Amino acid sequence: MSNLARALPVSADPDHLSTADFQRISSLIGEQVGIRLPPTKRLMVEGRLRKRMRALELNNLRAYGDYLFRQNGLDSELPFLINAVTTNKTDFFREPEHFHLMEKLLVPELLTLRAGERNPQLKIWSAASSTGAEAYTIAMVLADMAAQRRDFRFAILGTDVSTEVLAQGRRAVYPAEMIAPVPQTMQSRYLMFARKAGIRPDIRIAPELRRLVRFGRLNLMSDTYRVDRDVDIIFLRNVLIYFDKPDQAAVISRLIGHLRPGGYLLLGHSESMVGTSITMRQVAPSVFQKI
Incomplete structure (x- = not known):
């Protein structure tokens, strides 16, 4: 990162969403799916949206904000935006x-x-x-x-x-490590194991x-x-x-x-x-x- 980029406030750094664009995304996600994204979640949201930025071959998050709100990209991008910012923590036998x-x-x-x-x-x-x-x-x-x-x-x-x-x-x-909470008897009955050399085992x-x-x-x-x-x-x-x-x-x-x-x-x-x-x-x- 250049000295100039380090000197810029977050809202002016092209590698970050502008304050206005983050607020628009936060309001949009709240209206669409009920999830609240306060300013404390800004860096998390930006981290998740960088994958979408790269998929769209955009240079930075400012360009992603432009694509959403000033280049009429929101309609086609909305499902991917929701996928990116929603939290999907899950485990087998969570809260057993x-x-x-x-x-x-x-x-x-x-x-x-x-x-x-x-x-x-x-x-x-x-x-x-x-x-x-x-x-x-x-x-x-x-x-x-x-x-x-x-x-x-x-x-x-x-x-x-x-x-x-x-x-x-x-x-x-699922990754094999996810099944640790599944009782052994259930693993043998309900899971299929595939192990191939050189890759992470899945079930x-x-x-x-x-x-x-x-x-x-x-x-x-x-x-x-x-x-x-x-x-x-x-x-x-x-x-x-x-x-x-x-x-x-x-x-x-x-x-x-x-x-x-x-x-x-x-x-x-x-x-x-x-x-x-x-x-x-x-x-x-x-x-x-x-x-």
Whole structure:
């Protein structure tokens, strides 16, 4: 970097977004997907957008801002912009207490409520599925239960606003180091290992499990969701912390409308305070039942 570049304030350095362009991106992402990007996130956003800048063969982030807002590039670039700035932290068996509770309490109670049905189908929705680790974790737990009980079927929907992570969920291919939290018995049943000399080993979810999980794009900020209204369990974990309180309340209200009576909504443990305003019965920390 030249002495001149080092002397420039961030807003005047062409390798950074102008203050006005960052504010426009921040407002746009807030309006589109509900995620708030305060000034403290500016360097993170710039770091993520440099990949898009290079993909578009632009010289610097100032040129990227020009492309978005002064050269009519926003319409075509918006999906890639959303992909770049949304946070997609996910792991297999993240917050494992929820999966233990699903196995030991939630699913048995749901099946008791539907005791009059022959071989009922449970519908589970991972409402911010990221790359699919949560959805496939749910599938592993339920597949074990279904094999033991033989009295229910299940289908899992994973949705996210990012097309990039949805594509990975459909491929169901993950770095081998991600599967450390998966119990060994489940690894042998539900994962396929591929090791080729000279490359990092990957794993893929077994096809019999992939068939039970489908993925689709959904923006939680939309006024309506194209999802069934008889869902049994909705996972929405560690997402609402990025939303402001009015958006949190609106999203939760819409989600509740897609639960069948007796169904459950699971939030992240870090979102326990969000649940204080939910008009549902709390059955465990960050776990609520529609009554």
